[in-house]
Amino acid sequence: MSLTSDPPVAKAPPPTVAEPVDYGALKVVPVRHPWRWAAVAATAILLVQFLHGLATNPGWEWEVFAQFFTAEVILKAVWITIQLTFYGTVIGFALGIVLAFMRLSASPFLKWVAFTYIWAFRSIPLIVQLLFWFNLAYLYKELQFGIPFGPGFFSFDTMGLVGAMSAAVLGLALHQAAYAAEIVRGGVLAVDSGQLEAAAALGIPRLRRLRRIVLPQAMRSILPNAANEIVSLFKGTSIVSVMAIGELFYQVQVIYGRNGRVVPLLMVATAWYVLLTTVLSVLQHYVERHFAKGATR
Template sequence: MATSHDVLPPSVAPPPVPAEPVIVPRRRAGRPLAAALALLVLALVLQSVARNAAFRWDVVSRYLTSAAIVQGLLLTLWLTAAVMVLGFALGTLLAVARLSGNPVLSALSWGYVWVFRATPVLVQLLLWFNIGALYPTLSLGVPYGPELFSVRTVNLLGPTVTAIVGLTLHEAAFAAEVVRAGILSVDQGQVEAAQSLGLPRARVLRRIVVPQAMRSIVPTAGNMLVGTLKGTSIVSVLAVHDLLFSAQLIYNQTYEVIPLLLVATLWYIAVTSVLSAVQYHVERHYARGTTRGALPPTPYARALAGLRAARPGVRR
């Protein structure tokens, strides 16, 4: 049965529903102008580079995939991978020692990082290359007893081995700080909660600390990887046949300095672009769980979304 409160008198109308305000984005007239000027400058630079005969693009295309350049590129990639793996392995041990409760290990780790971060990498390479002046032979034997074997330092440390040793020890000092910062970025309460559940220390480190620390480690480690790739060019002073030294050998014979330097530059840019793409996807992998929604879109997805917004009729 309806009551008097259920039916409104005909003379009383319901209150009008307020219309939602229309949000209009702020007009920024300077943005299109700045974009047009930037594109104009870019077009002028590209035109100048393309039409300048001094670049000798025909010579660049001829030597870009030559055997000597490709061999130097492969050595550069191998040297970069070896230095990064060995450097982060040693850096992780140094970071764990720095964070340990043992004052001796912590002090030694701090001293190692202090010395190798304060010394230029070129000085370190030259010192290791001339280590034979300090220690002509390396021997192993019983203290105050017979010598088991010995080897001359000159025969043991060649240019390539010297480059690996010098770059690894230098890289480990920076990797130790990167790993230590990543471990310290994890909330200590999560570690204490895991320990209260009786989880072993190794499992806490593997399942809780490392996945969260990687969010802070990966971006910096990616920058270190790119820096190591470019920093390997310094081993050319030791006559290691890397990418830059191979280009130098060619232009010392042909006197075409600029084209050969452009060849090395193009290869460095290509490899760095690939490494940056790999770093981006690794960051997306460890970004899972940081947002409530889906993962951040890839650059291709952003470009496709912008194209759809500009042209609503475009299909996927």
């Protein structure tokens, strides 16, 4: 009879201690971006070529540009363009706010009226709307105020009521209101409804909730889209040239129709549009920064 024993178990080697790494001695190799630098170089070359062409190509006729850029007739046309933009923006957004809250109301009738207005004015081209208001006197010889479907108290002739400038402002404002309503409605819907419920539970009046809670937060969503609409309206005022209103683009057309200098006169209009759009963009930046207090670091 033989006795057996378990095989001997090998002992684990003692753990090795890792030597400390001297990170200061490591060589740092920056990431290479050869295609990025190639794209930068190609873009820079194209930009320099374009600027060189602007400076040296006689077809631009910069002396004619300098002659008309600050001409009195151009400055008057710029002022008319600014007026059209200002009145169209103020009236359009004032009406747009009303339409937005009509769409957000609990009344099905008010919702339907606001939706129909927005649908109609977004569907009809702006030039058609302008020509319609310009020819309002053809459809309605006079406007009468009094009892609905009853006798009128006083009336006035529409021939002298809606002139070219009034028709342009009316058409631009009513057209702008349809887009402003959707911008404002989207901004209000972006505010968390839980905040309104909490404010209502605290007994804060409805108007104060709207003024102190909803609008400051909604403005962060409204402002970028509203600024885009204002810039579009500013450039879109050129469409009123079909009504022979002396705004910027119309006056430029009149001048180059007389002297034949099409390119430099178009550059005059382009430079003014770029300059005023830049001013609007700067104002947008500061207004957005004001309403971003407490929301951005």
